[in-house]
Amino acid sequence: MVGSDFYTNYGNPTAGVLMLGGSDFSGDYADADAFDVTFSNTAYGYDSGIRVDSSLDVDGDGYDDIAYGNSYASVGSDTYAGALSVMSGADLSAGNDYDFKEDYSLRTWGNQSYSEFGHSIGGGDLDGDGYDELIVGAPGYYYDSRTVGYVYVIAGGTSTLGGSGSVGLIATTRFEGATANDRLGAIAPPTLGDFDGDDNVDLVLSAPDINTVYLFSDASSLSGEIVSTEADATITGTGPSQFGLSLYAGDFNGDGADDLVIGAPDASSASYISYYANQPGAAYIFDGTTLSGTLGSTDASYTMVSDSIDGAGFNVNGADFDGDGTDELIVSAPGYASSAGRVWVFNP
Numbered sequence: 001m002v003g004s005d006f007y008t009n010y011g012n013p014t015a016g017v018l019m020l021g022g023s024d025f026s027g028d029y030a031d032a033d034a035f036d037v038t039f040s041n042t043a044y045g046y047d048s049g050i051r052v053d054s055s056l057d058v059d060g061d062g063y064d065d066i067a068y069g070n071s072y073a074s075v076g077s078d079t080y081a082g083a084l085s086v087m088s089g090a091d092l093s094a095g096n097d098y099d100f101k102e103d104y105s106l107r108t109w110g111n112q113s114y115s116e117f118g119h120s121i122g123g124g125d126l127d128g129d130g131y132d133e134l135i136v137g138a139p140g141y142y143y144d145s146r147t148v149g150y151v152y153v154i155a156g157g158t159s160t161l162g163g164s165g166s167v168g169l170i171a172t173t174r175f176e177g178a179t180a181n182d183r184l185g186a187i188a189p190p191t192l193g194d195f196d197g198d199d200n201v202d203l204v205l206s207a208p209d210i211n212t213v214y215l216f217s218d219a220s221s222l223s224g225e226i227v228s229t230e231a232d233a234t235i236t237g238t239g240p241s242q243f244g245l246s247l248y249a250g251d252f253n254g255d256g257a258d259d260l261v262i263g264a265p266d267a268s269s270a271s272y273i274s275y276y277a278n279q280p281g282a283a284y285i286f287d288g289t290t291l292s293g294t295l296g297s298t299d300a301s302y303t304m305v306s307d308s309i310d311g312a313g314f315n316v317n318g319a320d321f322d323g324d325g326t327d328e329l330i331v332s333a334p335g336y337a338s339s340a341g342r343v344w345v346f347n348p
């Protein structure tokens with residue numbers, strides 16, 4: 001599944017394309033005819049700031065569902081309220097083009113102008129009932145004269161992918177930023193992992209504009225309205241800015257507990273990184289078992305810093321390429337070599 005802000009299909013921005021995998025999945029796929037399924041969104045015009053997540057099975061039917069967020073969508077008279085469309089994976093078939101304007105199973109939207117709902121999308125099965133929760137950021141949410149940002153949890157279940165409504169009516173849990181211009185829930189996907197190894201799922205949220213990442217232990221025990229100051233661990237970056245713009249959870253040291261990767265690319269846009277950034281980006285691995293209380297970048301167990309101003313850490317990821325049972329670290333630098341871009345793999 002690949003997303004693009006820029007690709008157009010008959011004049012409409014294409015939100016993503018789906019290539020069906022299998023033994024024949026190799027070679028070059030250079031044009032639109034090669035895509036098995038295409039998605040567009042004719043509802044909102046220009047799709048700047050879209051996010052796509054195709055990893056969650058919200059209704060628990062065994063098919064991953066596709067969540068599409070457009071944080072710049074205007075809803076009624078609410079400019080940039082933001083909207084999220086979710087399509088049931090079971091409804092997709094090869095050869096079709098889908099339009100998030102009408103082909104959604106669930107559609108929900110921000111309930112305030114400039115709340116930018118859909119700016120980040122993530123989730124997973126928080127409560128272990130077999131249905132993935134959708135966790136969606138609205139970093140522009142304004143409360144008590146401050147832009148604090150909200151992050152909403154929409155519980156998965158057999159009836160979640162049906163209908164539409166304001167997220168204020170649909171969400172079961174809401175996280176709130178604590179101070180002015182936190183913009184909790186910007187860009188970085190809300191990330192699940194079991195960092196302390198107690199078999200209870202923990203939740204990581206981010207506020208990259210203030211270089212701060214929050215960890216909430218045992219996320220299934222949380223409900224209602226939770227302020228970021230209630231986090232069990234608060235990690236603040238002191239190196240390159242936009243600390244927390246990217247997140248990844250995986251086990252790098254092989255102790256069975258997830259560790260946390262945090263990227264700090266020093267720029268919030270992948271375009272013109274050399275213009276916006278003024279120092280090399282970085283990526284940090286924090287040993288999951290150390291995540292409690294107040295922490296800083298220097299508490300990381302592994303730090304990667306680029307040697308050029310290239311947005312390193314704009315995306316971070318992990319995968320076990322050599323099959324030794326622990327993740328390797330993948331770090332993207334979209335601004336490398338005049339925006340040619342580079343992806344590194346490290347065996348930390």
Ligand SMILES: [Ca+2]
Pocket residue numbers: 056057058059060061062063064065088089090
């Ligand atoms: Ca599904």
Ligand SMILES: [Ca+2]
Pocket residue numbers: 124125126127128129130131132133155156
């Ligand atoms: Ca669940």
Ligand SMILES: [Ca+2]
Pocket residue numbers: 193194195196197198199200201202217218
């Ligand atoms: Ca845990």
Ligand SMILES: [Ca+2]
Pocket residue numbers: 250251252253254255256257258259287288
């Ligand atoms: Ca670990």
